[in-house]
Amino acid sequence: MSLGISARHRLTAFGRAPRILGVDLARGLAIVGMMGAHVGVAQSLEWTEPDTWGDLVNGRSSILFAVVAGLSIALLTRRTAFDDPDQVRTLRLQMLGRGAVVFAIGTVLELLNTGAAIILAVYGALFIVIIPFLGLRRRALALWAAGLTLLSPGLLGLVGALSLDADGPGISLVLFGNYPLPEWLALMLIGLIVGRSRPERASTAIALLIGGAALAFAGYAVGAAAEAWLDTIDWFAVSQQSIFSMLAGVDPDGYWSMVTAMQPEETAAWAALGVEPHSGGTPEIVGSGGFALAVIGLCLILARPLRILILPLAALGSMPLTAYSAHIVLILATIGTAQDDQPDNGLWFGMTVGLLVGATAWAILLGRGPLERLTAWCARRTAAPPADSRDAVIPARYDRFDPVAAGSEACDPGDIHEPPRPSDRTAP
Numbered sequence: 001m002s003l004g005i006s007a008r009h010r011l012t013a014f015g016r017a018p019r020i021l022g023v024d025l026a027r028g029l030a031i032v033g034m035m036g037a038h039v040g041v042a043q044s045l046e047w048t049e050p051d052t053w054g055d056l057v058n059g060r061s062s063i064l065f066a067v068v069a070g071l072s073i074a075l076l077t078r079r080t081a082f083d084d085p086d087q088v089r090t091l092r093l094q095m096l097g098r099g100a101v102v103f104a105i106g107t108v109l110e111l112l113n114t115g116a117a118i119i120l121a122v123y124g125a126l127f128i129v130i131i132p133f134l135g136l137r138r139r140a141l142a143l144w145a146a147g148l149t150l151l152s153p154g155l156l157g158l159v160g161a162l163s164l165d166a167d168g169p170g171i172s173l174v175l176f177g178n179y180p181l182p183e184w185l186a187l188m189l190i191g192l193i194v195g196r197s198r199p200e201r202a203s204t205a206i207a208l209l210i211g212g213a214a215l216a217f218a219g220y221a222v223g224a225a226a227e228a229w230l231d232t233i234d235w236f237a238v239s240q241q242s243i244f245s246m247l248a249g250v251d252p253d254g255y256w257s258m259v260t261a262m263q264p265e266e267t268a269a270w271a272a273l274g275v276e277p278h279s280g281g282t283p284e285i286v287g288s289g290g291f292a293l294a295v296i297g298l299c300l301i302l303a304r305p306l307r308i309l310i311l312p313l314a315a316l317g318s319m320p321l322t323a324y325s326a327h328i329v330l331i332l333a334t335i336g337t338a339q340d341d342q343p344d345n346g347l348w349f350g351m352t353v354g355l356l357v358g359a360t361a362w363a364i365l366l367g368r369g370p371l372e373r374l375t376a377w378c379a380r381r382t383a384a385p386p387a388d389s390r391d392a393v394i395p396a397r398y399d400r401f402d403p404v405a406a407g408s409e410a411c412d413p414g415d416i417h418e419p420p421r422p423s424d425r426t427a428p
Helices: 003-013 021-039 050-077 085-111 120-129 138-162 169-176 181-195 202-230 235-240 243-250 255-261 264-273 282-303 307-318 320-334 346-365 370-383
Strands: none
Touching: 003 346, 021 050, 021 282, 021 307, 021 320, 021 346, 050 120, 050 181, 050 282, 085 120, 085 320, 085 370, 120 169, 120 181, 120 320, 138 169, 138 181, 138 264, 138 282, 169 181, 181 282, 202 264, 202 282, 235 243, 235 264, 243 255, 264 282, 282 307, 307 320, 307 346, 320 346, 320 370
8 A cells, every 4th residue: 555545544534433533632632731831821820811711721731631541541441351351461461561661751751851740650650550440330430539539639738747748759759749649540530430431422522511611610619719718727726736736745856746847737738628730639630620521521522523623633632642752852952941931832832833733744644653652562562471372362352453443554552442342331
């Protein structure tokens, strides 16, 4: 097949069923938003002032990225027979391999020292952490997501105070970094639930749009009221009457005195009820998580009728690792660090246009992005039996693919959007 014919086939097939174009669109928007969070310029968000809405990219883009990640995992595992031990083993090993290579890519990007908060290392860790949850049904996933959303922010704040702000590479990654694993696992589980709720259906998309908007309104409203209330509290007086103060009275120069001086009640309260971007509070998870669901719903609704118009964004979203990594390299090549304030949004605009053009051309001419090819290869190699083994590889069901429908001659598991099995995990 000539390059011209192959390119025409990819252009014609890209985004067609069984692929869900709206998912790629939402992922593409998340990438553009994260670029804006790193190099864009925006005033502090005021919902009543449209000229400040550019600040929506801060915090919310990475949350959208995490929710779509969970949704994508659901799509690539939806035809796995979880009662088949061989398929489950292959799935787990491939997820392990995928997570390891994404973690490695994130580590390399951090070595570039651009000052940007790289999400990929945590993203890779989450691919591994989520493995035990893949066999659960939606009701169990919802309980886990709700529990993590409600409990983990305050508990993390309290643990941080009790540890006297302990620091270390492990706890920075898992608990106290920019992306604490328990909170971001909740977001990924929400995406997993969405992916098992037939997102290709119009009714699901409408429910996501309306329900997500309602959650966003509730989360932000409750968070704003909670922060206003927290500002009125005399935290010093509270700390003097707390159990920590009582324990400090036994040993005035000991550990509990140091804990009391940190006012753990205030730390835990603000951690639990924060609503600002990257605060990690329950209102932020609910509000920005709801915002992400609404965006996904809108993308699912608009993707098909606007297919031609949104193809560049969807192409960008079809190769998220490549696009995300490319924008970090571009930051290094252009301004060196994302920590320097930019005079305007010119760099953000230029990077966005350049990556949209590059991703579209690559998707049409070559198919999958290069880093997506790497993760797929590593996933397959991780699940492959030893060279001297006589056992054949038992592929997970999502290893099967239609090259034309997927828009690529060899499909990354994340590109497979197969219809669900009759006995899949979409049941409550």
